Amino acid sequence: MVSFHPDSKFLTDFAAGSLALSEAVCVAAHLEFCGKCRAHVQQLSDVAAQMMARLEPVVEDDDGFDSLMQRIDAAELAPQVSAPRVTRPALASSGIPYVVEKLAGGSLQALNWVKLGGSLRIAPMDVGCSRRQTAIYDIKAGRPMPEHEHRGEEITVLLKGSFSDADGKYVRGDFVVRHAGERHQPTATLDTDCICLVSLEQPVKPSSWWYRLMEPFVQYRLSGFNY
Ligand SMILES: [Zn+2]
Known part of the structure; x- marks a missing residue:
């Protein structure tokens, strides 16, 4: 059972897209294991969406969790451009977080391993x-x-x-x-x-x-x- 979680600052910065990409990938990987933190990030995203809606009442897209995940699914993850702000609730079939497997080119074995x-x-x-x-x-x-x-x-x-x-x-x-x-x-x-x-x-x-x-x-x- 997962016992150690990112603190509120990590989750808030993650939801705001202001973490360094390397940190964001770590939070995204944790979210695939942890429903509690996923719910927390969803709440933060909802609050942000409500604030945006107040600022711009004509906004039609509610930017909900599902729609954001669909966008990640539909588009190639482009970590060089933007942090993965939310993540899939399920792990990849290998049991490794989807975000990690994707960044590793499909499999951890594809990486360049150095033995120490x-x-x-x-x-x-x-x-x-x-x-x-x-x-x-x-x-x-x-x-x-x-x-x-x-x-x-x-x-x-x-x-x-x-x-x-x-x-x-x-x-x-x-x-x-x-x-x-x-x-x-x-x-x-x-x-x-x-x-x-x-x-x-x-x-x-x-x-x-x-x-x-x-x-x-x-x-x-x-x-x-x-x-
Ligand atoms: Zn957690």
């Missing part, structure tokens, strides 16, 4: 956002990620499996925010690999000497992920 040791692989995702980095992390079942410290905000949306760190356990659909200065080491639970959508404001700083030493050999550069 035996427990982690990362695929950068281009969502047309110049302010943040977006990537998919795949942590092997039962294995830890390298411990790392955040230099800026990190949003993680769990797409599959679960992980735990010193603060708790997180499951599919959870929206987890970490802030600059926080240090943690997520470990995937034993039952299955853990796949996450991650949006980073700043590159993370790994604590492990091993990853720092590896850097000259693997030339690992994911537009700012400097290990």
